[in-house]
Amino acid sequence: MAGLLIVYHSRTGGTRRMAEAAARGAAAEAAPARLLPAEAAGPGDLLAAGGYLFAAPENLAALSGAMKEFFDRCYYPVLDRLNGRPYARMVCAGSDGQGALRQMARIATGWRLREVAAPVLVCTAAQAPEAILAEKHLPAEELRRCEELGAALAAGLAMGIF
Structure with missing residues (x-):
């Protein structure tokens, strides 16, 4: 059975913690799941999975560069080969996160993926340079939302629902 692939990018730890929480949630279901940083994930990983959870920070009102590079690198090799597979999104943002969510949704639409859950958006309210660059420690209730999504x-x- 093809399992869940969780692909993430994190610069300051917030998104990594979200992805790890989602992986813990998947493990609690005794269901197959792989957690891969965007830099290590490739077309073969996408093709081998039955569904996806994409997690990224929002940087400068857009999807983080490393996550965008993952999508750029994998887009054409898997085009028309993932049609109909389920996916969901998670974003860790300092303010609204909507730019990153929109970019991921557009890419998933191009791959003809099927969104099966509402996105999880965690806002850290980091606005000053020191706060933006600082290691992120997310509240337990936010990580619980990520765990539930995973x-x-x-x-x-x-269960073959998706």
Whole structure:
């Protein structure tokens, strides 16, 4: 059974913590899941998975460069080969996060993926340069939302719902 692939990029730890929480949620369902940083994930990983959870920070009102590079690198090699597979999104942002969410949704639309859960957006309210560059430690309730999303996606894949 093809499992969940969680691809993330994180510069200051917030998105990594979100992705790790989602992976813990998937593991609690005893469902197959792989957690990969965007730099290590490739077309073969996408093709081998049954569904996806993409997690990235928002940088300068857009998707982080490393996550965008993952999508750029993988886009054409898997085009028309992922149609209909389920996905969800998570963003860690200092303010609204909408730019990164929109970019991921547009890419997923091009791949003809099917969004099966509302995105998780965690706003850190980091606005000053020191706060933006600081290591992020997210509240337990926010990480719980990420864990629940990972569990729901993994369980849905394992049960054949998606």
